[in-house]
Amino acid sequence: MSGSDSHRIPPNRVGLSLVLLLVAWLVISYYPRDKTPPPVDAPPVVESKLRAVGLRDNPDWDGLPEFFAIWAERAEWSEGKTRFAYWHPVMKTYSYYFEAVRTGDAYRFKEIGEPNDPDHVWDESLGEDSPIRFYHSAEIKIPKPRTRAHTHGIRLDPPGKVELNLTAPKIPVPETKVTPEKIPPKP
Numbered sequence: 425m426s427g428s429d430s431h432r433i434p435p436n437r438v439g440l441s442l443v444l445l446l447v448a449w450l451v452i453s454y455y456p457r458d459k460t461p462p463p464v465d466a467p468p469v470v471e472s473k474l475r476a477v478g479l480r481d482n483p484d485w486d487g488l489p490e491f492f493a494i495w496a497e498r499a500e501w502s503e504g505k506t507r508f509a510y511w512h513p514v515m516k517t518y519s520y521y522f523e524a525v526r527t528g529d530a531y532r533f534k535e536i537g538e539p540n541d542p543d544h545v546w547d548e549s550l551g552e553d554s555p556i557r558f559y560h561s562a563e564i565k566i567p568k569p570r571t572r573a574h575t576h577g578i579r580l581d582p583p584g585k586v587e588l589n590l591t592a593p594k595i596p597v598p599e600t601k602v603t604p605e606k607i608p609p610k611p
Contacts (some may be wrong), residue, residue, distance in 0.1 A: 478532040484513055485520070491555050492531060493523060498550065500560045507539055509546065511555040518546075518557050526602070 472481050477489050488510055499506040504526045509518035521539060525532045539559055547558045 478534055479522075479531075480535075485510065487555070488522075488533070490532070492533075495550060495554070495556055496524070496531065498547075499524070499558045500547075507536065507544075507559040509538075509557040509559070542600075 467483055470579060473489060474481050474485055479488070491510075494506070499508065507521070507523050510520040510522060511517075512519040521536050523534045525534070541559075543562050544559050545562045547560045549557060550558075564586050
């Protein structure tokens with residue numbers, strides 16, 4: 425062997441080295457790894473104002489909690505609950521129906537179907553421009569008789585038998601005499 429032949433690698437070793445490199449590349453490529461991405465700090469979930477009061481998100485209801493709070497004291501409450509209708513801006517009618525529940529100083533809402541209770545009616549006393557119509561019992565509420573303090577000194581008889589005098593008062597008719605000398609001449 426000459427000096428230049430001593431640095432030559434035999435062909436079988438070159439082939440074996442290439443095969444080993446190929447196997448190593450295949451093992452690394454197909455080795456099972458954890459493919460879940462590293463945890464990322466998720467932004468905090470902000471609850472909408474409608475979900476906070478028990479309702480689903482609906483852009484038609486954006487003002488509902490605030491409008492209800494304005495007129496809540498005019499509602500007829502029974503066991504801490506009341507029912508009402510809410511204005512539908514597209515349909516131009518009261519077509520959303522809810523039940524409100526008092527929870528301390530706040531209210532929770534639940535969407536309900538249209539109440540068809542024959543003993544209750546919609547209260548229209550809030551006016552035509554109100555987005556809310558409360559549901560009240562239909563029983564006739566008789567106001568309490570007014571007392572002397574409420575009438576500024578005018579005495580009102582308590583309810584009961586009322587006698588009316590429907591005769592016309594006699595009004596004296598003045599006498600006028602027409603004489604020919606008082607009639608003006610015609611021109």
